[in-house]
Amino acid sequence: MSLKVQNNKAWFLVLPVLVLVMFSAVIPLMTVVNYAFNDTFGNNQFFWNGLGWFEEMVQSERLHAALGRQVLFTGIILLVEVPLGIFVALNMPKKGFWASLCLVLMSLPLLIPFNVVGTIWQIFCRVDIGLLGRAAAALGIDYNYTSDAFDAWVTLIIMDVWHWTSLVALLCYAGLQSIPQAYYHAARIDQSTRWNTFRYIELPKISGVLLIAILLRFIDSFMIYTEPFVVTGGGPGNATTFLSIDLVKMAIGQFDLGPAAAFSLMYFLVILLVSWVFYTVMVTRDAEQDR
Amino acid sequence: MSLELQGVSRTVNGQVTIRPTDLRFEQGTINVLLGPTASGKTSLMRLMAGLDRPTTGRILASDTDVTGQPVQKRNVAMVYQEFINYPGKTVYENIASPLRLGSKSRADIDSAVRSTAETLGLTPFLQRRPLELSGGQQQRCALARALVKEAGLILLDEPLANLDYKLREELRVEIPKIFAKSGSIFIYATTEPEEALLLGGQTVTLHEGAVSQFGQTSAVYRHPLNIHSAEVFSDPPMNFIAGNKVGGVLALGDGQAVALGNHSVSLPDGEYSVGFRAHAVSVDPWAADSVRFDCTLTGVEVTGSETFLYVRQQNHQWVGRLQGIRRPAIGERLEVWINIKNMYLFNAAGQLAAAGSDLV
Amino acid sequence: MAQITLSNLAHTYTPEGGQQSDFALKEMNHIWHDGGAYALLGPSGCGKTTLLNIISGLIKPSHGRVFFGENDVTDIPAEKRNIAQVFQFPVVYDTMTVRENLAFPLKNRGGSKVEVQARVAQVAKMIGLDGILDIKARGLGADIKQKISLGRGMVRESVNAILFDEPLTVIDPHMKWELRTQLKSLHREFGHTMIYVTHDQTEALTFAENVVMLYEGEVVQIGSPEALFESPQHTFVGHFIGSPGMNLMAAKVQGNHALVGGHAIPLQGSYGNLSGYTQIGIRPEYIEFCGAEGLPCRIDRVEDIGHRRIVRTEAAGVAIDVVMPAGAPIDPTMTYLHFPAEKISVYKDHWRIEHGWA
Numbered sequence A: 001m002s003l004k005v006q007n008n009k010a011w012f013l014v015l016p017v018l019v020l021v022m023f024s025a026v027i028p029l030m031t032v033v034n035y036a037f038n039d040t041f042g043n044n045q046f047f048w049n050g051l052g053w054f055e056e057m058v059q060s061e062r063l064h065a066a067l068g069r070q071v072l073f074t075g076i077i078l079l080v081e082v083p084l085g086i087f088v089a090l091n092m093p094k095k096g097f098w099a100s101l102c103l104v105l106m107s108l109p110l111l112i113p114f115n116v117v118g119t120i121w122q123i124f125c126r127v128d129i130g131l132l133g134r135a136a137a138a139l140g141i142d143y144n145y146t147s148d149a150f151d152a153w154v155t156l157i158i159m160d161v162w163h164w165t166s167l168v169a170l171l172c173y174a175g176l177q178s179i180p181q182a183y184y185h186a187a188r189i190d191q192s193t194r195w196n197t198f199r200y201i202e203l204p205k206i207s208g209v210l211l212i213a214i215l216l217r218f219i220d221s222f223m224i225y226t227e228p229f230v231v232t233g234g235g236p237g238n239a240t241t242f243l244s245i246d247l248v249k250m251a252i253g254q255f256d257l258g259p260a261a262a263f264s265l266m267y268f269l270v271i272l273l274v275s276w277v278f279y280t281v282m283v284t285r286d287a288e289q290d291r
Numbered sequence B: 001m002s003l004e005l006q007g008v009s010r011t012v013n014g015q016v017t018i019r020p021t022d023l024r025f026e027q028g029t030i031n032v033l034l035g036p037t038a039s040g041k042t043s044l045m046r047l048m049a050g051l052d053r054p055t056t057g058r059i060l061a062s063d064t065d066v067t068g069q070p071v072q073k074r075n076v077a078m079v080y081q082e083f084i085n086y087p088g089k090t091v092y093e094n095i096a097s098p099l100r101l102g103s104k105s106r107a108d109i110d111s112a113v114r115s116t117a118e119t120l121g122l123t124p125f126l127q128r129r130p131l132e133l134s135g136g137q138q139q140r141c142a143l144a145r146a147l148v149k150e151a152g153l154i155l156l157d158e159p160l161a162n163l164d165y166k167l168r169e170e171l172r173v174e175i176p177k178i179f180a181k182s183g184s185i186f187i188y189a190t191t192e193p194e195e196a197l198l199l200g201g202q203t204v205t206l207h208e209g210a211v212s213q214f215g216q217t218s219a220v221y222r223h224p225l226n227i228h229s230a231e232v233f234s235d236p237p238m239n240f241i242a243g244n245k246v247g248g249v250l251a252l253g254d255g256q257a258v259a260l261g262n263h264s265v266s267l268p269d270g271e272y273s274v275g276f277r278a279h280a281v282s283v284d285p286w287a288a289d290s291v292r293f294d295c296t297l298t299g300v301e302v303t304g305s306e307t308f309l310y311v312r313q314q315n316h317q318w319v320g321r322l323q324g325i326r327r328p329a330i331g332e333r334l335e336v337w338i339n340i341k342n343m344y345l346f347n348a349a350g351q352l353a354a355a356g357s358d359l360v
Numbered sequence C: 001m002a003q004i005t006l007s008n009l010a011h012t013y014t015p016e017g018g019q020q021s022d023f024a025l026k027e028m029n030h031i032w033h034d035g036g037a038y039a040l041l042g043p044s045g046c047g048k049t050t051l052l053n054i055i056s057g058l059i060k061p062s063h064g065r066v067f068f069g070e071n072d073v074t075d076i077p078a079e080k081r082n083i084a085q086v087f088q089f090p091v092v093y094d095t096m097t098v099r100e101n102l103a104f105p106l107k108n109r110g111g112s113k114v115e116v117q118a119r120v121a122q123v124a125k126m127i128g129l130d131g132i133l134d135i136k137a138r139g140l141g142a143d144i145k146q147k148i149s150l151g152r153g154m155v156r157e158s159v160n161a162i163l164f165d166e167p168l169t170v171i172d173p174h175m176k177w178e179l180r181t182q183l184k185s186l187h188r189e190f191g192h193t194m195i196y197v198t199h200d201q202t203e204a205l206t207f208a209e210n211v212v213m214l215y216e217g218e219v220v221q222i223g224s225p226e227a228l229f230e231s232p233q234h235t236f237v238g239h240f241i242g243s244p245g246m247n248l249m250a251a252k253v254q255g256n257h258a259l260v261g262g263h264a265i266p267l268q269g270s271y272g273n274l275s276g277y278t279q280i281g282i283r284p285e286y287i288e289f290c291g292a293e294g295l296p297c298r299i300d301r302v303e304d305i306g307h308r309r310i311v312r313t314e315a316a317g318v319a320i321d322v323v324m325p326a327g328a329p330i331d332p333t334m335t336y337l338h339f340p341a342e343k344i345s346v347y348k349d350h351w352r353i354e355h356g357w358a
Helices: A009-037 A052-059 A061-091 A097-111 A114-124 A131-138 A149-177 A181-189 A194-222 A226-231 A243-253 A257-290 B041-049 B091-100 B106-119 B135-148 B165-181 B193-199 B217-222 B227-232 C048-056 C098-108 C113-126 C142-154 C173-190 C201-207 C225-230 C235-240
Strands: A038-040 A046-048 B003-012 B015-025 B030-034 B056-061 B076-079 B153-157 B185-190 B202-207 B210-216 B239-246 B249-252 B256-259 B270-276 B290-302 B306-313 B316-323 B333-339 B343-346 B352-355 C004-012 C023-032 C037-041 C063-068 C083-086 C161-165 C193-198 C210-215 C218-223 C247-250 C252-254 C257-260 C263-266 C278-282 C288-290 C295-304 C308-315 C318-325 C336-338 C345-348 C351-353
Touching: A009 A038, A009 A052, A009 A257, A038 A257, A052 A061, A052 A257, A061 A149, A061 A194, A061 A243, A097 A149, A114 A131, A114 A149, A114 A226, A149 A194, A149 A226, A181 A194, A181 C083, A181 C142, A194 A257, A194 C098, A226 A243, A243 A257, B003 B041, B015 B041, B015 B056, B015 B210, B030 B041, B030 B165, B030 B193, B041 B076, B041 B153, B041 B185, B076 B135, B091 B106, B091 B135, B106 B135, B135 B153, B135 B165, B165 B193, B165 C201, B185 B193, B193 B217, B193 C295, B202 B217, B202 B227, B210 B217, B210 B227, B227 B270, B227 B343, B239 B316, B249 B270, B256 B290, B290 C173, B290 C201, B306 B333, C004 C048, C023 C048, C023 C218, C037 C048, C037 C201, C048 C083, C048 C161, C048 C193, C083 C142, C098 C113, C098 C142, C113 C142, C142 C161, C142 C173, C173 C201, C193 C201, C201 C225, C210 C225, C210 C235, C218 C225, C218 C235, C235 C247, C235 C278, C247 C318, C252 C278, C257 C278, C263 C295
Parallel strands: B030 B185, B030 B202, B076 B153, B153 B185, C037 C193, C037 C210, C083 C161, C161 C193
Antiparallel strands: A038 A046, B003 B015, B003 B056, B202 B210, B239 B249, B239 B270, B249 B256, B270 B343, B290 B306, B290 B333, B306 B316, B343 B352, C004 C023, C004 C063, C210 C218, C247 C278, C252 C257, C257 C263, C278 C345, C288 C336, C295 C308, C295 C336, C308 C318, C345 C351
16 A cells, blocks of 8 residues: 555546646746747747846846836835735724625725726826826826826825735734634733734734735735736836836837846746745744744 | 554654554443643544554554555544534534435434434434534534444544533533443543543553553553553642662651561562552541651642642642541641552652552 | 622623523622632633623623722723733733743833842742743743733732633643642732632632632522532532532422432421422432432442542432442442431522421
8 A cells, every 4th residue: 555645536636737737837938938048030940049138137227127116116015015904904893794894895906807906096097087186186286197207106006005905904804803802801901002912912923924915915016017007008218117017018019039038037036036935934933833 | 343553653843743552442442542731642543543644553443454544434433622513504414414425315314313312412402503502512413423423433532621510520421321332442532530430441541652551441540550650540640759668668758667568578679659649648547557647738628528638748749638628727737647558669760560459 | 909899790791681681690799808719610601701801890890880999990991900810721922931921011010120020030939930931932831821821910019809710721630730739829828819710610619718609690609618518509509519419309398308209308407398399409428328228229330430439329210429438349238328317408499498496
């Protein structure tokens, strides 16, 4: 009797997924790898280019600028959404009708497709017909996201906060719900301040889900494409051209397939690396708690 | 069916949770796993059930090797400390659920469910849902689900731990009767000596992942083979005093000497750890077999029918369990009498060297 | 420290509940002495935790007042009442060390660093935590965590009362004895008022001088362990206290004897002719076997629990338990049960009746 595998039947059930993933992910990825190391002039003729494209991309100022914008954007997003999400979760009703209502309302933004979110905000903020744009103009605020880089950034950040803070809040809320009442009672009896209760009871207990929330928000915001593409199209100028928008411009706009492919591989590796770091932190944290 | 563990051990992440263990349980027996938290009770049960795979050794069911077999293929039922039932199903459907997986006819299932419900006193609640029942009834429902399956092996992991004291007492009396009617092997984990004694059958005492003793429950209780087995089977905890044997004389503590009988004169001379249970303590001079100690009383607890005395003898803290009510003043000097027949001599390795009546 | 007075106290969770059955706690008036050790004992759902939470201030009672000493604290929240509480599952601040845990309540009250450290060291020594003060609380065992929560309560010098909510639930039997004796010696030494909630009679009886027996939201008896054992005021007390509990049997009480299944059992005094539902009760510890006189019985089973034997018998169609000392012989001549008259309690509609002398 085999000591390795308990029930081989399970593998047959996984097979269809494996085949699908082969077609949808692995084969396209290999194509990208192919483009990254070769040069082509069409007709399926390829010339070996080694690490040439990679060198070019690593030294490209255009890419550095896009990466800078991307890091800044993701940084701001995390700095706003994580504390805000925790704050919202702490102040949500714990049970009853209002709790259910809050949960439903908060999940709504998460259910809207990305391009629809983009379109909503694109129209909402337009100075000529948008509710927000017109209102700002009426109040005498000089606001125009199509021409002012700062305004474009503010618009994108507010949009992302509106779209995704719920995710952080809902995850934290679930974490908070699992804290036994006795902890709060004990804290009251110890005359703990609200901040200390958060710092020593709530934060340690939600740190697990919080890490997952941060990871998800990092990946998503680092790869953001649809919403800024719909709202600003990367403009004005290149002000909101984030990594993925730049990548698409390079690949589809200019047909620089080689550099774009090399670029996407590096992009992919960065995300993989960060995710791995998060994963390691979470696993060692769990092991410490099980001890 | 019979269940046999041959040299079974388990190591998780380099830490040994179960040391090599050999055990054999026969059909229709009640077996208690007695040990404190984290002594390996649950780990051992998971190995028996097939939820975990042993690192070394084999597990035999009815003398066929089932070591690699997953739990679904084994004929096993389990009851946990938490009351685990399907909350959305009625008690009837809960009990019937293990049978629905097989090829039994509706009528067979119905009669099996009803008769099991009857033995566990659940008949009036068959149409209710588990969460509408009291804790005791919920655990009865979980027990019924395990019993109705007629599994060869039924594992119970501290099933009464979450119940009120009085309900626990009630079920402790009922459970052995219910078990006796079934032909399964019962493995019952508990931390409480009294529960083991009430269940009877056989007992496995566990200490840090190793079996310290396996035998008839009353035999393990009366004749613990080592210090671990004796300690885990004593509630209140076992009392100890240092003993020094020279020739035919055993000196206890500050010089109370006992003349040893023929059986134990031949023991090697030297230091022993002498243990006795709380009910061996008396404040009335007993028969000729008792030894006197001068102690200081540090605490008294009266339960109405019994008195617990806490006394200090040199650097030892003892607990005595006396029938009736006594209220000596705390801090007072107290003469305490211990019957030699209730003493156990353990050698330096913690093994039983001589017990009770062998001493005089 | 202070005496605790419960004045016309009652509580219902349903806001407009006028029905008696809606009350989780029925009206009660009690005075609990300063420095006393009290146990609130009863099965789950009897209201003992509600009562504890009212005293600690986590619940505001719907009726009546609570006083600590002379002060009406009914409207004062938990954090202002200066009480300490130990919960069923150990509550410690995981990310803090043992020392920081103990210091936390003092720091929150603005104690100076030197004072706090001195007091923490003192309390740690009292409860035997002084060796592990700088270890993180997270990885410690349940018994040590319970000691930490106790320590966090004791660290404040002027606590009015220390409340325990089934604190030994998750503790191994061996550790229970140690923790309980430690609690008792702390009580003797420092004289805090202690209130201990439990469903476990052994814990309640051994811990407390005064046991408050609750049943369906009502205090059915307050008394010493002896009083609860010897003269239970309600059949429920008889059943709940003792292991096994009191034997209760329906009986017809006429003057100075009771009729059980046609057999006359002599009583100590005269009760007249009692109407209503009458029962007699006797503790298994007091029943004697004999060869001829008394209630004929059949021995069903003998259970040996080490320090004593429980004999399960049937007599007059009722199951009757008898407790005998360890090693007592059981023989076939034991065919009758004798109930010593002075040990029999008589109940009318579940409440105990005292006899007259006629």
